[in-house]
Amino acid sequence: MKFKITKYRKIYYTISSLLVLVSMGAVVFFGINFGIEFVGGSVLEVEYREERPDVEDVSRKLEEVGLRELNLQPLGEKGFLIRTDAADEKTYREIVGVLEGADVKQFESIGPAVGEELKNSSLIAILLASFLVILYIAISFKDSDGTISSVKYGVVATAVAFLHDVFIVLGIFAILGNFYGVQVTIPIAVALLTTLGYSINDTVVIFDRLRENIRKQKSKGDSLEEIVDSSLNQTIGRSIGTSVTTLLVLFSLLFLGGATLYYFVLALILGVFLGTYSSIFLSGPLVLDWNNLTSRKK
Numbered sequence: 001m002k003f004k005i006t007k008y009r010k011i012y013y014t015i016s017s018l019l020v021l022v023s024m025g026a027v028v029f030f031g032i033n034f035g036i037e038f039v040g041g042s043v044l045e046v047e048y049r050e051e052r053p054d055v056e057d058v059s060r061k062l063e064e065v066g067l068r069e070l071n072l073q074p075l076g077e078k079g080f081l082i083r084t085d086a087a088d089e090k091t092y093r094e095i096v097g098v099l100e101g102a103d104v105k106q107f108e109s110i111g112p113a114v115g116e117e118l119k120n121s122s123l124i125a126i127l128l129a130s131f132l133v134i135l136y137i138a139i140s141f142k143d144s145d146g147t148i149s150s151v152k153y154g155v156v157a158t159a160v161a162f163l164h165d166v167f168i169v170l171g172i173f174a175i176l177g178n179f180y181g182v183q184v185t186i187p188i189a190v191a192l193l194t195t196l197g198y199s200i201n202d203t204v205v206i207f208d209r210l211r212e213n214i215r216k217q218k219s220k221g222d223s224l225e226e227i228v229d230s231s232l233n234q235t236i237g238r239s240i241g242t243s244v245t246t247l248l249v250l251f252s253l254l255f256l257g258g259a260t261l262y263y264f265v266l267a268l269i270l271g272v273f274l275g276t277y278s279s280i281f282l283s284g285p286l287v288l289d290w291n292n293l294t295s296r297k298k
Contacts (some may be wrong), residue, residue, distance in 0.1 A: 023171020033177030035185035195271025
């Protein structure tokens, strides 16, 4: 059975445009709730020897110490992960004092200057990776027959992965941060970079098949739209199969990996799902429309 994916590309464009606009609105109006790695602060992991008290009780005790920007997250069966503004040694001792019956498992404090540097480094890493991917694909696809410019392959693959997949995941975390206090931490940044790489890899496989089919089918009189559909149909099984096996592992980690891995794995699941969708339903149609647009102008 052959799917005519490009026939309904306006529907895919509409769905994706709405998702990107909602994500953009979430980022603008809610902002990103960055973790201490990016803005500075302290994180304390504790585990109670006996039954863990209620979140409200622990939160009230910590507020009495004078902590600001407090974020309290249950961890495992008996623990808490406490995030707050930078705490000095005196404040740390006061926190430990009010948490009766709890053992400190981890304490980390990062200054605002270091956090800002990490934030800038993460942004530079994503932008640099995007530029290098465009350059790599442009060079790798330069031996194509000229029907589609190698630069178009690179720009579409990177733009779809970055502006669609990565940005929508970031928008979802902006919403989670506003309503549930979820923070964007270093693991989440790693998940965004992984999403970028996963999506581009899947798209490059499709583009490589498209390049081969242009050489084979163009001589037969097939239109570029038919060739794009043919390429997508030949690779859709591979894309979905790879994604399903990856998602099976990620969902196992989501439910069994514990609270510390939860949002990192959630970001990866969202990234894999969006990356698979965009590779199949956006990348090929976008290259097709861009090529048709430039061809008409010549």
